[in-house]
Amino acid sequence: MFPLFDLSLKINGFPMKEAKAELRKIVSFSEKEYSAFLENKKVEIVNFHLQNNPFYQELVGSNSTDWDDLPVLNKRTLQKPLLERLSNGYSPKNSYVNKTSGSSGDPFIFAKDKYSHALTWASVIYRFGWYGIDFNRSYQARFYGIPMDFIGNKKERFKDFLGRRFRFSIFDLSDEILEGFLKHFQTKKFDYINGYTSSIVLFAKFLQKKNIVLKDICPSLKVCIVTSEMLYDEDQILLKLQFGIPIINEYGASELDLIAFQNPLGEWQVNSETLFVEILDDTNRAVPNGTSGRIVITSLFNKAHPFIRYDIGDIGLLDEKSTLKKLILKKLIGRTNDIAILPSGKKSPGLTFYYVTKSIIEDDGNVKEFIIKQTKIDTFEIEYVSENELTAIQIQKIEDAITVYLENGLNFSFNRKEKLKRNKNGKLMQFISLIKEIK
CATH class of the missing domain: 3.30.300.30 (ANL, C-terminal domain)
Known part of the structure; x- marks a missing residue:
């Protein structure tokens, strides 16, 4: 099968070969090697933005540049026109530009340099690979929204074609529409489900009413990966029963990367390859593992736009057994939608x-x-x-x-x-x- 997905990323200027090689290198580090890598990347990304980003220079001002003294950013800090936040040498034309979902109520436009965004995709591809998913070959049942305007809709449908995805629009989830969803599973060989938690849970409840296990009518299904909203324990049990496949929990943010992904051991493993995740108290100081606090994240590679000590707006805690290289997110509080x-x-x-x-x-x-x-x-x-x-x-x-x-x-x-x-x-x-x- 021709690798359309890889080709589409290459055509859009994302250096995937180099990004995948870098990711493999980071993954192979020992704990000691990773510790040195992390400290070097933190210093490197801060120095880069202090030298090349007037917006970040102004935020830091004449204050100490010791890590714990750096300002903690949030979406409101960044709600200025994008051109005022870009680093020297970067523009919307040579960067990846998108909008946050606004699910937290604080929308804004952001940018990533193309190498940073390539690393995002490399990280996603690596983790989905844990469950036998290959974006060039595996067929996705996609529970997401889609633009309703003609151009936006066609653009999204074309991207779905390149990514081997069949999109179930989640704007109407009445029983009549869900019956149509079911017919697609009866006739298409989907490899995996991916999409918004609440929409997928509603589909599972529909299957429960009809006493149907999805794997029975779509035997090709391997895994279901939910994202964007909190997956409660009772919903995870429901999904597993009604789908008959493993249910994997993903936590991410469009402006950053995939933040945490459930590994084959059932742990919510933090992406420590491209991100540095801290749990901070109200005074912006790190709390011990096992203590809840604000989730604050640094993008280690994004040179186009500073995401350094960025408060994503969620509360969580890291598992006590976490190591520097293998952080385990024990609990996430929030990120639910009605x-x-x-x-x-x-x-x-x-x-x-x-x-x-x-x-x-x-x-x-x-x-x-x-x-x-x-x-x-x-x-x-x-x-x-x-x-x-x-x-x-x-x-x-x-x-x-x-x-x-x-x-x-x-x-x-x-x-x-x-x-x-x-x-x-x-x-x-x-x-x-x-x-x-x-x-």
């Missing part, structure tokens, strides 16, 4: 609002934070913090997008706030359902 139940009976995961809120994510940093609350079956409230109030045109654009992705007849109110209320863990959820409907 399900929206609509008047028609349609069910849509909270991540649907990622596609809706693309309408208000602009590269001017105006909208700082937002929460979407479902207060009644047909009523939603959008609270947002911004420098300037949303215009009538922007609001209309959002309402049009909501009609496309959800359905007609929904009521929305827009309330600009000085500050948004966070949960007890400091997490700002993008979507919150306040209704008592069965999910």
